[in-house]
Every structure is written in C-alpha cells, then in structure tokens.
Amino acid sequence: MKLKFTKMHGAGNDFIVVNAIDQDVSRITPADWCALADRHFGVGADQILLVEKPSKSSADFKYTIYNQDGSLVENCGNGARCFVKYVHDKGMTQKREITVQIATGLMILTLNEDGSVTVNMGVPKLQAAGLPAVVDSLPSRKQGEDTLYAVNVNGGTRWLSMVSMGNPHAVQVVSDVNTAPVLFDGEALEKHAIFPNKANIGFMQIHDQHHISVRVFERGAGETLACGTGACAAVVAGIRRGVLSSPVTVQARGGVLNIAWAGKGHPVMMSGPAVTVFDGEVPLVD
Numbered sequence: 001m002k003l004k005f006t007k008m009h010g011a012g013n014d015f016i017v018v019n020a021i022d023q024d025v026s027r028i029t030p031a032d033w034c035a036l037a038d039r040h041f042g043v044g045a046d047q048i049l050l051v052e053k054p055s056k057s058s059a060d061f062k063y064t065i066y067n068q069d070g071s072l073v074e075n076c077g078n079g080a081r082c083f084v085k086y087v088h089d090k091g092m093t094q095k096r097e098i099t100v101q102i103a104t105g106l107m108i109l110t111l112n113e114d115g116s117v118t119v120n121m122g123v124p125k126l127q128a129a130g131l132p133a134v135v136d137s138l139p140s141r142k143q144g145e146d147t148l149y150a151v152n153v154n155g156g157t158r159w160l161s162m163v164s165m166g167n168p169h170a171v172q173v174v175s176d177v178n179t180a181p182v183l184f185d186g187e188a189l190e191k192h193a194i195f196p197n198k199a200n201i202g203f204m205q206i207h208d209q210h211h212i213s214v215r216v217f218e219r220g221a222g223e224t225l226a227c228g229t230g231a232c233a234a235v236v237a238g239i240r241r242g243v244l245s246s247p248v249t250v251q252a253r254g255g256v257l258n259i260a261w262a263g264k265g266h267p268v269m270m271s272g273p274a275v276t277v278f279d280g281e282v283p284l285v286d
C-alpha cells in the first residue's frame, strides 16, 4: 500500500499529516508510524497527525496524535495549528472556526485572516495528581499560587511546576536556556518514577513579565524545536508563580508562539505559525 502524507511544521516542531478519512489506515500499527517518523530510515517527524472522522456529532474532525516513538499523545498545540491549515488547504472544510475531537475532549481552532491559527487549548489542570505525578513524598514550597516540587535528578534538585494541558508537563525556571542541561536532565526527568505516564520537561528563561524563552524535552520525541502545549504550560506556571503577566511571547528554538491566559478556570489561547513543507507518498509493507 502507498500512503499519502503532507510534511508540515509549526515553529520547527515537525509533523507527518495523514488524511485518514480518504485513506484506510486501520492496518498501520504504532510501529509503522514510528518507522515513518524516523529521521534516517523514514520521512522524519516529531509527531504523526491523523485527520479522522469524528465520533461526536458536535465536532468537525477527529485528531489523533502519535509521538515519534509510536506512543499516543493526548494533545499537541503546534500540530493543532497545522491541522487547521491542512484541512483548509486540502478543501476538506470552508469553516474558519473548526471544532476538533481529541483524546481529552473538544478543541476549537480558528484560522485567522493572516493565515496564522489561534487555538483554544482548554483549561489547564493544576493538580500534580492530574498529570499524573506522584508527589506525596516530595518536598514542596509555594511560589505565588503555584506549588513547586523538589525532584532530585542527576545529582541536583530541580523545583518543578506541574501543569496538565491534557498531556503532562513539568516546568522549571532556568537562568539561561542555551546552557540549561535540557538533554541530560530532560531525559532523566521524562522517565522519572514520579511520572507513571512519563512527562514533557520544560525549561523556561524569563526575560521580562511578557517575554520568555522555552526549550522542551518532549516525552516520546526528545527535544523539539518548539512545543505548543509546553509553551502553554510554561506560561501558566509563570503566571501562577507571579513572575509573568498575560499575554506572553514565547521564543522557542524554531519560532515564536503567543500565549494568553486569564487565570484559573480559563482556557489557554495560543497563536503561531503553521507551514506546509511538501506533499509526499511512501510505500508501506503490506
């Protein structure tokens, strides 16, 4: 069988986008997605995005996400922006506001006049248990409204904010993202025993209350050039700690994301670029 796909990226976080409405992907396994995402033996991508028929009548599409390692993901912010551009460019809808079913519920995506996309990323969950993270035996301290947990890793202690954007994020403040041990600590924390489902690990440098730089070691993908949900989690953590004010411009390694959050109980709004690189076709072993 041959699989048609589109290679896209959002601020350098790259995707293989597959129309799973017009193509039967039922026999493609997580191991196949993993092979396609391989940067040396496959097409290469941080995540695979499937555009599917929704099972809920209130949604226009369903959006299923796989990490580079073949694991399923609950939510993907940069992917959501590419999703909107994809269904528009392929003539699958004329709507500029699209409701998409994801693993954790419904997400509302808006295609702006300038081609950028604004995503309602939903209300963040602020309890560590919701990630899930097992924090009962960890030292903790309050900063503003946030609770930080002390986690020992690689011979040091990191103070982490726990934020769920549907997927699990642990965020720490660093003095310089360029020199932060993102790979060394990120890999150890992603798989730390306190995260039974693993976690995405964010490193945030604060420039001023409206500007930060963020690097994220992603669960199942390693460090990416940008992570939409990671940028949202960092802004939520910074606002709760009392060191950021909405809106916040987030500099990722591959581009800029704009995040607004009105506080507890409100959804996080994210905007940023969505870019098509090329359309392709790959043979798959039957």
Ligand SMILES: N[C@H](CCC[C@H](N)C(=O)O)C(=O)O
Residues within 6 Å of the ligand: 013, 046, 047, 067, 072, 073, 074, 075, 076, 077, 078, 079, 167, 168, 200, 218, 219, 220, 221, 224, 226, 227, 228, 229, 230
């Ligand atoms: N790159 C994505 C997040 C993927 C998260 C994934 N690595 C996970 O396992 O939760 C984003 O833009 O939000």
